[in-house]
Amino acid sequence: MKADPKGVLTGSHYLDGDHACSEGALAAGCRFAAGYPITPSTEVVERIAARFPLVGGTFIQLEDELAASIAVIGGVWGGAKALTVTSGPGFSLMMEHIGFAAMTETPVVYIDVQRGGPSTGLPTLAAQADMMQARWGSHGDYRLIALCPNSPQECFDLTLEAFNLAEQYRVPVVVMLDEVVGHMTEKVVIPPAEQLEVTPRRWTDKPPGEFLPFAPREDLVPDLCMFGEGYRFHVTGLTHDERGYPAMNAPTQERLVRRLVDKIEKNADKILRWEEKDTEGAEVVIVSYGITSRVAQRAVEMAREKGVKVGSFRLITAWPFPHKRIAELSRSVKSLVVPELNLGQMSLEVERTVAGRCRTIPVLHAGGAVHRPEAILEAIMEVAR
Amino acid sequence: MSEQREHPVNKFLRMDRMPSIWCPGCGIGTTVNCFTRALTECDKDLDKVAVVSGIGCTGRVAGYLNLDSFHTTHGRALPFATGLKVANPELDVVVYSGDGDLSAIGGNHFIHAARRNSDILCICVNNFTYGMTGGQVTPTTPEPAIASTTPYGAFEPTFNLPHLAASSGATYVARWTTFHVRQLARSMRDALSKKGFRFIEVIAPCPTLYLRRNRLGEALHEMRFYKEKSVIKHGADTREAALDYRGQIVVGTFVDTRRPTWLEAMNKRMSTVLGEKFVPYALPTREPKV
Amino acid sequence: MALNEIKIGGLGGQGVILAGIIIGKAAALYxxxxxxxxxxxGPEARGSACxxxxxxxxxxxxxxxxxxxxxMVTMSQDAFAKFSPELREDGVLIIDEDLVKPTGLPPGVKVFGIPATRYAEEIGRKQVLNIIMVGFFTAVTGLVSEQGTRKAVAESVPGNTVELNLRAFERGFAYGKELRAQRS
Structure with missing residues (x-):
């Protein structure tokens, strides 16, 4: 269906990434948000707090990230589209509820504007060191979707997309910004509402009594019903059967957890998004995401001037990871160069996927600034030599 | 042949989930019984009553009630309920929680839900211990009770929960024991029809862990103890309602007042400042299916 | 036009960021x-170089x-001291000449000064200093259009100060235009 024009700020704007996320959420139909202030993500909820009362949304600032990250789950089950926003330390606190959202198949959106860590780290400076936390941070086996915008425009586009994916697959979706993308200001074009596709909630058409709230459809995703409509259903973080009742035994665990993983893995081809340039015939391909992809582009230009055949591959979905495509690339290139603002995270996933078929060269930076393009260039030249 | 009649409580329960996990003599079931009576007596549309629980023995209440129910994470029933209520203000949201869930891991949420006057009825079954995990000390375990993590006796000061609720801003505060079933049911019924952050503490026995470990006898003895030690003092100053080990139990309705709920206060502020530009939150609707 | 890099420096509270937003917005939107x-x-409070x-x-x-x-635009001596070494040897330095006394610049740097603080006081609001600088920058560099920047000013300042800020913009722009005419 089309976006509700009430929330869509159609036009060209000069916005930073954080504010563009707010507008993406509004355009997606998000009308409930909870938050707790933390640099460098607070601008997202500040704008939401100002804009919501004008479009029929409710924002609540709660006592901590534990509260914010579950209040939004409550909001979703009340029928709203909901999001919360945080950064490093707050993201750590939210982990339990990301797992809870995965287990209860709650379509909810989390935004993490990554800053340097561990602990309080660098509150005002960028890193990309929460990538593995997004994937593995909550205990137990589950899958979620994580998206990595590299510009304010993409912050708008991918926040909207995050809501759509969350509704489609009934899964928590994390939008992984970094401080630079969150705070950089660029032109953001917001199309008219009738050009924006919004995925509606998968409301069941079965009446109460016939509806099994955790029985999947063919795509492995169950439909949903709203609190207050007489379904009298139960939702729990315990291992549960298709009725939603706790059933703590190995067969139920196998069936449920396997499905939570499969519904993302088996639908991965529909979920995956990436951007590829000049990879055909390339000797070296740079695999990057977020702000680092823009720094890498300068290194690519420098390498081209030196006559190196270099292509680029930008992750837009970090999770699920584009295993198939990276594996294909590994058969045709000498090496994959992976710059990132952490000491080895997505590069590990690349390495694991490549399985020795080509070299993986991580170009690692602990964060606090972006790479010098020369550092990436050096890695490219190392292969070219 | 005599006609077989259904127990009046049954229609409020998910009978396909019986028997419950609660031990014989446990007080939680008694409170659920009272709660179903309160539901019968109040004129609520039961489709619009949602129960939210955290984790622990009391956390299992949500799963047994035949209502829309949510069994959330440890300590976080209140913020979940806050989100649920704000996103769907038509619902009557009831949080059912134990003393550990509510006042230890969830303590911060408890005082803030009361402060902001979230429109939630919060029922706390206080059995002075973590039952599900095997009888550890909680913020309400009085000195010198034995718990599995205070094998030499508890020694920390305790929370006086009605006082904590009242001083944080709750608009309705009551305490009963599981001996006071009629009063408790009435209190629950009254509270269901009020607005704001409403808090009812129910003192309840945990025979398996708390009573046994402290050699206090069976649940039946505990009922006798509640009967003997309870003093009904409606309107009592909650500062005087603190509990100690085996001493007097002040029960009654301590606070019954009204102030704007979070939602009312927010709507008022927005209307005042934004006037016609303010678009109040509309109840979510089902969009057409894809 | 190739890539152009601009740095605006001043004290926290002078509206440095807003000046950047206006210039960037003019270029991107108009x-x-x-x-x-x-x-x-940074965690720095008002008054430090930003x-x-x-x-x-x-x-x-x-x-x-x-x-x-x-x-480079500098609106305080501190900002000048801190940032001017980054300026290209053939770069353009734009200063509030009441606040910045440039020293030690490479000979190739062209300096354009405006008594912006004085003008801001004449206009009646010291806070419009940054907008005077924006007008001056627009005229001196030609990097952004006059029309576009004027529009960006009007869109970026609080509604009740639009007129005041546009006056500040015109003042800076007129002075810059005149100065450029004199120099060429």
Missing amino acids: DDKHSTLTQAF SAQVVIDDQAIAYPYVTRPSY
Whole structure:
């Protein structure tokens, strides 16, 4: 269906990434948000707090990230589209509820504007060191979707997309910004509402009594019903059967957890998004995401001037990871160069996927600034030599 | 042949989930019984009553009630309920929680839900211990009770929960024991029809862990103890309602007042400042299916 | 036009970031160019040297940071001292001549000064200093259009101060135009 024009700020704007996320959420139909202030993500909820009362949304600032990250789950089950926003330390606190959202198949959106860590780290400076936390941070086996915008425009586009994916697959979706993308200001074009596709909630058409709230459809995703409509259903973080009742035994665990993983893995081809340039015939391909992809582009230009055949591959979905495509690339290139603002995270996933078929060269930076393009260039030249 | 009649409580329960996990003599079931009576007596549309629980023995209440129910994470029933209520203000949201869930891991949420006057009825079954995990000390375990993590006796000061609720801003505060079933049911019924952050503490026995470990006898003895030690003092100053080990139990309705709920206060502020530009939150609707 | 790097420096509270936003917005929204604004975020309070960095290009901008600015605006002596070494040797330095006394610049640097603080006082609001500088920058550099920047000013300042800020813009712009005419 089309976006509700009430929330869509159609036009060209000069916005930073954080504010563009707010507008993406509004355009997606998000009308409930909870938050707790933390640099460098607070601008997202500040704008939401100002804009919501004008479009029929409710924002609540709660006592901590534990509260914010579950209040939004409550909001979703009340029928709203909901999001919360945080950064490093707050993201750590939210982990339990990301797992809870995965287990209860709650379509909810989390935004993490990554800053340097561990602990309080660098509150005002960028890193990309929460990538593995997004994937593995909550205990137990589950899958979620994580998206990595590299510009304010993409912050708008991918926040909207995050809501759509969350509704489609009934899964928590994390939008992984970094401080630079969150705070950089660029032109953001917001199309008219009738050009924006919004995925509606998968409301069941079965009446109460016939509806099994955790029985999947063919795509492995169950439909949903709203609190207050007489379904009298139960939702729990315990291992549960298709009725939603706790059933703590190995067969139920196998069936449920396997499905939570499969519904993302088996639908991965529909979920995956990436951007590829000049990879055909390339000797070296740079695999990057977020702000680092823009720094890498300068290194690519420098390498081209030196006559190196270099292509680029930008992750837009970090999770699920584009295993198939990276594996294909590994058969045709000498090496994959992976710059990132952490000491080895997505590069590990690349390495694991490549399985020795080509070299993986991580170009690692602990964060606090972006790479010098020369550092990436050096890695490219190392292969070219 | 005599006609077989259904127990009046049954229609409020998910009978396909019986028997419950609660031990014989446990007080939680008694409170659920009272709660179903309160539901019968109040004129609520039961489709619009949602129960939210955290984790622990009391956390299992949500799963047994035949209502829309949510069994959330440890300590976080209140913020979940806050989100649920704000996103769907038509619902009557009831949080059912134990003393550990509510006042230890969830303590911060408890005082803030009361402060902001979230429109939630919060029922706390206080059995002075973590039952599900095997009888550890909680913020309400009085000195010198034995718990599995205070094998030499508890020694920390305790929370006086009605006082904590009242001083944080709750608009309705009551305490009963599981001996006071009629009063408790009435209190629950009254509270269901009020607005704001409403808090009812129910003192309840945990025979398996708390009573046994402290050699206090069976649940039946505990009922006798509640009967003997309870003093009904409606309107009592909650500062005087603190509990100690085996001493007097002040029960009654301590606070019954009204102030704007979070939602009312927010709507008022927005209307005042934004006037016609303010678009109040509309109840979510089902969009057409894809 | 190739890539242009601009750095604006001043004291926290002077409206340095807003000046950057206006210039970037004019380029991106009204001049059909691309622009990226980054700002140094820190825990510093008002009164310390801060900066806004704008990259303007005809093509999409990948690398968002300013490394060797060819244009620099400074609104305080501290900011001048801190940032001017980054300026290209053939760069353009734009200063509030009441606040900045440039020293030690490479000979190739062209300096344009305006008594912006004085003008702001004449207009009646010291806070419009940054907008005077924006007007002056627009006229002196020609990097952003007069029309576009005027529009960006009107859109970026609080509603009840639009007229005041537009007056400030005109003042800075007129002075810059005159100065440029004299110099050429």
